[in-house]
Amino acid sequence: MADLVGPRLYGCYKCQNQVSRHDDIVSKDFQAMHGRAFLFSHTMNIVLGPKQDRQLITGLHTVADVHCKDCGEVLGWKYERAYEQSQKYKEGKFVLEKYKIVKENW
Template sequence: MGEVVGPRLYSCCNCRNHVALHDDVISKAFQGRHGRAFLFSHAMNVNVGPKEDRHLMTGLHTVADVFCCDCCQVLGWKYERAYEESQKYKEGKFILEKSKIVKENW
């Protein structure tokens, strides 16, 4: 597990594994499966599942679910491909659901 000391970060709500840095938040105005979600430029200590096409609120995307590498809790997804030009900025970025992560070092 990559231990992060000092900066504000987010952890898995189930096992407290560090999964993202607050500095990597791009937007807090996203919607996940279970409510609000944050868009991150990077995530750590996660496993990425198989790619699949999903029709989301902003159109068709190829995404892969993201799991905590310690407890296997589904935390959100990674955007692998956006089919609409206006959504291309999401490619390679991560959605982590607010209900699945907790703040650490705040």
């Protein structure tokens, strides 16, 4: 009998709080301040910081920092608004820095 395996998840690197599912990755081709990052369509168990305009590599965006709900660690940011038409696809999505998340249930 085959074992049932749950969804592949990502957790906070500090406290292992589950923050997203592997199936929610939109792109693995993002850069953050400390290196590689993933763009997710959904996250869970997070708290958003205040919205602020930030100049990023791809232009001006309104973003909110993403904090782990359990330990408060900043894991990335949520795109609230993109000012350039070519960047609108990011709105409502989340960037999590690869080094700040760990694989769970793989």
